[in-house]
Amino acid sequence: MIQVENLQHTFLIGKRGKEKQVPVLKGVNFAVNKGEIVAIVGKSGSGKSTLLQVLAGFMKAEQGSIKVNGKETVHLTETESAAFRLRHFGFIFQNFQLMPGLTAFENIELPLKLQGLRKAIRNEKVKKLMDKVGLTEVADHYPNELSGGQQQRVSIARALITNPPVLLADEPTGSLDSETEQDILLLIQSLNRELGLTFVIITHDEEVATIAHRRFRMYDGELVKEEA
Amino acid sequence: MLFKDQLDFVTQHIKKNKLRVFMTILAATMGCAFLIVLASVGFGLQESLRNEILSNETVTKIQVYGDKQLTDEQVQEIKKLDHVETVLETISINASAHSFLGDRDTTSNLTLSDIQDFEQVNGKLAEGNYPSKPNEIVVGYHFAQTLLNEAERTIIAEKSKKAEADGTYYDGSEEGYKESMIGKNIDLSLVSNIGANDETEKMSYTIVGVMEKPSYDWMVDNAIHMDKAQKSVLAESLSKVSEIKEEEVFFSEFNIFADTLENVKPLLEKLKDNGYSVYSVTEQLDQMNVFFLVLKIGLIFVGTIAVLIASIGIFNTMTMAVTERTREIGVLKAIGASPKLIQRLFLMESTFIGIFGTLIAVVISYAVSFAANIALPLILKAATGEDAFATNDITFSLIPWQLVIIASAISVGVAMISGYRPARKATKIDVIQALRQEL
Numbered sequence: 001m002i003q004v005e006n007l008q009h010t011f012l013i014g015k016r017g018k019e020k021q022v023p024v025l026k027g028v029n030f031a032v033n034k035g036e037i038v039a040i041v042g043k044s045g046s047g048k049s050t051l052l053q054v055l056a057g058f059m060k061a062e063q064g065s066i067k068v069n070g071k072e073t074v075h076l077t078e079t080e081s082a083a084f085r086l087r088h089f090g091f092i093f094q095n096f097q098l099m100p101g102l103t104a105f106e107n108i109e110l111p112l113k114l115q116g117l118r119k120a121i122r123n124e125k126v127k128k129l130m131d132k133v134g135l136t137e138v139a140d141h142y143p144n145e146l147s148g149g150q151q152q153r154v155s156i157a158r159a160l161i162t163n164p165p166v167l168l169a170d171e172p173t174g175s176l177d178s179e180t181e182q183d184i185l186l187l188i189q190s191l192n193r194e195l196g197l198t199f200v201i202i203t204h205d206e207e208v209a210t211i212a213h214r215r216f217r218m219y220d221g222e223l224v225k226e227e228a
Numbered sequence: 229m230l231f232k233d234q235l236d237f238v239t240q241h242i243k244k245n246k247l248r249v250f251m252t253i254l255a256a257t258m259g260c261a262f263l264i265v266l267a268s269v270g271f272g273l274q275e276s277l278r279n280e281i282l283s284n285e286t287v288t289k290i291q292v293y294g295d296k297q298l299t300d301e302q303v304q305e306i307k308k309l310d311h312v313e314t315v316l317e318t319i320s321i322n323a324s325a326h327s328f329l330g331d332r333d334t335t336s337n338l339t340l341s342d343i344q345d346f347e348q349v350n351g352k353l354a355e356g357n358y359p360s361k362p363n364e365i366v367v368g369y370h371f372a373q374t375l376l377n378e379a380e381r382t383i384i385a386e387k388s389k390k391a392e393a394d395g396t397y398y399d400g401s402e403e404g405y406k407e408s409m410i411g412k413n414i415d416l417s418l419v420s421n422i423g424a425n426d427e428t429e430k431m432s433y434t435i436v437g438v439m440e441k442p443s444y445d446w447m448v449d450n451a452i453h454m455d456k457a458q459k460s461v462l463a464e465s466l467s468k469v470s471e472i473k474e475e476e477v478f479f480s481e482f483n484i485f486a487d488t489l490e491n492v493k494p495l496l497e498k499l500k501d502n503g504y505s506v507y508s509v510t511e512q513l514d515q516m517n518v519f520f521l522v523l524k525i526g527l528i529f530v531g532t533i534a535v536l537i538a539s540i541g542i543f544n545t546m547t548m549a550v551t552e553r554t555r556e557i558g559v560l561k562a563i564g565a566s567p568k569l570i571q572r573l574f575l576m577e578s579t580f581i582g583i584f585g586t587l588i589a590v591v592i593s594y595a596v597s598f599a600a601n602i603a604l605p606l607i608l609k610a611a612t613g614e615d616a617f618a619t620n621d622i623t624f625s626l627i628p629w630q631l632v633i634i635a636s637a638i639s640v641g642v643a644m645i646s647g648y649r650p651a652r653k654a655t656k657i658d659v660i661q662a663l664r665q666e667l
Contacts, residue, residue, distance in 0.1 A: 058562065058659040079566045086564025097559045097663060101244060111563050113233045158563070 001166060001198050002032040002055070007064035009050060024050045025061065026221040034165070037192050037199040039209035041226075042218030051218065052170055052202045056089060057081035069165065086114055090159030094171035096151040098143040098158075104150075105130065105139040108157045115162060125161060133157050133187065149180035156187065160197075169201045173208055185211050229569055238576045241549065249581065252545040256585025257592065259538030260639040263531025264593035264627060265600075267635070270527045272601075272626040274520040279623075281509055281516070286349070287489050288313070290496055290508045292482040306484055309498060311491035316345045318481045319459060322422060323466065325452050328415040328430065332375040332405055336368070338418070340456040340478075349485055356410040356437035359455055366437040368449030373404035380404070399448075409435045416452070418466055422476065426469040431461070528634065535639050538585070539646040546578050546650035550657075557654050558662020567655035574654050578647020582640040589639065590632055597625040 007028040012019040024047040032038045042048040054061045057073060066073045068088055076084060091097075098107045105126055112122040130136050133153050143151055152172065159167050172188070173181040189211050191197050201208060209215050215226045229237075242249045292298060298306075303315045318341050325338040346366075347358045354369055376384070380403040391398040415430040433454070442449045463474045484499065484506070486492045492510050499506045550557070557570055604624045 053660055056562070079568060082561065082564050082566040085562070089564075091562055093562075093663060095663075097555070097562070099556055099559065101240060110560075113229055114560075114564050114569070116230055118230070 001034045001069065002200070003065070003067040004028055004030050004055070005065045007051070007054060007061050007066065009054060009059075009061045009063075011050075024221050025054065025064075028064070028221075028223045030216055030223055030225070032166075032198060032200055034198055035192070035196040036213040037188070037201065037211060039201045039203060039212035039215045040218055040223070041203055041206065041209045041215060043204060046218040047221045048202045048204075048218040049170065051223075052168060052200070055200070056091070056168055057085060086111065086162065088164055088166060090162065090164040090167040092152070092156055092159050092167060092169035092172045094174035096143070096148075096155040096175070098151060098154055100143055103140050103142055104135055104146065104154045107143070107154055108135075108161050111158060111162045129157050129161055133160075147180075148176050149183055152176060152180070152184050153187070156184070156191075160191070166198045166200065169199060169203075171203055171205070172201060173203075173205065181207070229565075234569075234573060234576060237573055238580060241553070241577065242580065245549070248545055248548070252541045252581050253585045253588070255538040255541040256535075256581055256639065256643060257588045259531075259535040260586050260589035260635055261592045261596070262534040263528065263638065264589060264631060264635045265596050265625065266531045267524055267527045267631055268593065268597050268625040268627045270520060270524040271628055271631060272597075272623040274516070274524075275626045276623045277516060277520075278513065281512060286485070287509060288486045288492055290484040290486065290492065290499065290506050292484065293505050293507055297480050298482045303482070306499070306504075309495065311487050311495050313485045313487045314345050314348050316341060316349050316483045316485065317456070318483065319456055319478050320481065321418070321462065322477045322479070323418040323420040326417045326419055326427060327371075327375070327452070328417075329375055329405065329412060331377045334371070334374040334376065334450060335419075336371065336374070336450040336452055338452045338454070338462075340454055340459055340462075343455045346453060349483075350439065352440065353437045354440045355408065356435070359436050361434075362455065362457060362461075363431075363433050364436045364454075365433045366439060366453045367409060367435050368439050368451040369441045370448045371435075371438070371450040371452070372406070372409050373401060374448070374450040375405040376400075376403060409438055411435070418462065420466060420470050420472065420477065422472060428465040428469050431465060528638070531635070532638055532642075535642050539642045542578055542581055542643050543646040543650065545581070546574060546647045547653070549577065550574065550650045550654045553654075554657055554662045557657045558659045561657070561659045562663065571651045571655045574651035575644060575647050578643050578651070579640060581647075582643025585643070586636045586639045590636070593627055593635075597627050600625045 007025050008023070009025040011022045011024055013022050014020045028051060030038075040048050040051065050059075053059045055066060057076060061074055064074065068084075071084075073081070073084060098104075099110065102110065108126050108130065109122050112125060117125075127136075130139055133156065135150065135153055135157060138146055138150055141150075143154070146154065152175075156172075169188075173184050176184060185208065188199060188201075192199060199212075201212065203209060217224050217226050298315075298317075303317070306312055306315050318339050321338050321340070323338070324335045326335050327333060343359055353366070356366075359365060384398070384400045384403055387398045387400075387402075412435050414433055414435060416433050417430045418428045419425055433452075439449060439451075439453075459478060463477070466472070466477060467474075484495070486495045489510070492508050496506060496508050496510070560570060561567070601624050605622065
């Protein structure tokens with residue numbers, strides 16, 4: 001599903017003219033198979049977030065190759081990259097990143113709007129999915145009227161609504177208490193089992209990594225495979 | 229994203245910042261309304277002057293000037309040209325016509341023309357018909373009013389004296405012959421303007437028609453028009469009292485009439501190319517139009533400065549909107565919104581401000597223009613004590629559809645341009661930075 005080869009990236013840090021080169025990705029190689037949950041764990045500053053951003057196309061790596069479903073993505077333009085994200089990736093963020101002015105229903109509907117689908121089709125899809133992830137009751141609530149767990153469920157539903165082959169999660173339980181964290185992890189596991197969805201989870205939380213089929217550890221810009 | 233969804237997105241954000249957007253629209257409205265009203269003064273003055281020129285003249289008339297008179301062959305040649313409706317020869321006579329009706333009499337100008345051509349050019353009469361017999365004539369609208377007896381002349385003299393003392397003027401409209409002139413027989417004699425001023429023998433004519441009222445209130449038309457066949461009769465009558473030659477008394481003036489106003493200019497060019505000395509009032513209009521075009525461009529330019537000032541407000545509003553929504557833009561980009569879509573959404577918002585502001589401005593401008601045309605003459609009348617402003621139908625402000633189009637294009641265009649930079653800024657927002665922003 002995803003093949004990453006020799007991914008390298010360097011940040012320039014400091015005042016202009018006196019920048020310091022800090023390598024963050026030092027030739028990362030890994031692959032993700034269809035239907036598996038892969039966790040990338042590491043301490044803060046290890047480069048794991050940069051890896052996710054490069055993977056998602058938010059930023060371009062200086063060197064290396066990323067193939068998603070056989071398609072090379074590192075050379076895509078910004079517009080091509082956006083279109084590719086819309087079709088192939090769902091995102092789950094640490095802070096949920098919901099639109100404050102939109103209801104739970106409208107937040108989940110947003111990617112379908114970007115795809116240009118008609119209202120009737122959108123309504124049907126969103127209702128079905130909300131039912132599946134247990135959000136029907138809060139469909140008309142705004143994000144600030146939802147609990148952390150509910151917000152993350154909305155965020156997961158928004159990531160799932162376009163049926164993407166891969167879900168990228170950045171610290172998906174980082175803002176949740178331990179009980180809600182368990183709920184969300186169970187939801188991820190069940191989605192993986194029932195729908196065969198592929199998850200790439202970036203986390204510093206060893207507990208979260210326990211649901212992964214395979215686990216990689218990021219250390220100072222290098223990725224090392226660990227036994228699950 | 230469907231267009232309707234894009235519109236929803238934009239209106240949702242506008243609703244969220246109602247006051248700020250309202251103030252920006254207000255600024256855009258004021259700028260655009262100022263532009264329209266300012267330029268409307270140029271359009272209004274042009275219209276007033278145009279009407280002034282056209283109301284006194286038949287617009288399709290092309291005058292032939294110079295000493296050379298047209299020969300019959302030349303008249304026929306001109307008549308054959310495309311778009312020539314007719315060529316009217318008006319023979320003026322270097323003598324005054326002295327008309328008598330009972331104890332009343334008046335002195336007026338006398339012209340002779342081919343009655344068919346004369347009818348074709350002048351069209352409808354106020355009363356009666358055009359002459360069909362040799363001794364029938366048409367008189368001017370004020371002919372009856374100027375037919376006075378001695379008693380009335382004394383009254384008019386008294387009234388005029390009184391009016392003069394009051395600082396006004398009396399036009400004699402209350403006196404004169406009050407009955408219809410149609411069918412009345414008048415005796416007419418001629419008094420030559422050159423040589424001995426002897427009066428000819430009286431000739432009898434029947435009035436069959438009265439011309440339309442002249443376009444200006446101050447004009448008094450008591451002229452007599454008859455068929456040019458009467459030229460020999462008049463010449464013979466004059467020859468009995470004076471020894472002046474016929475060609476010294478009668479002189480012709482030729483006017484060519486085009487079928488429509490649009491064809492005057494090409495016809496004029498053609499006649500000039502053929503060596504005729506011709507003039508049309510449209511030439512005067514052309515010169516005036518050039519002057520007003522420059523004036524209007526100047527006024528629109530000044531008005532545009534107001535629109536540009538308003539655009540600073542739009543720029544600020546849009547920059548604020550982008551800054552406030554940085555995180556939302558980041559999320560949109562992350563879940564797959566293309567930079568073009570984000571740019572379009574923000575451009576739509578600034579365009580909305582421009583369009584809405586322009587719409588209100590157009591309505592306000594029409595109201596201001598309407599009010600100015602009613603109020604300004606009254607104010608000027610009160611300030612100067614002159615009646616002229618209140619009665620002369622001066623258009624102070626006119627908003628033709630072309631001005632609305634120009635002002636709307638400038639206003640909406642400037643709004644879009646001022647929204648462009650903030651919109652570009654929105655597309656450049658770094659997803660990672662945006663997502664890191666505090667909620």
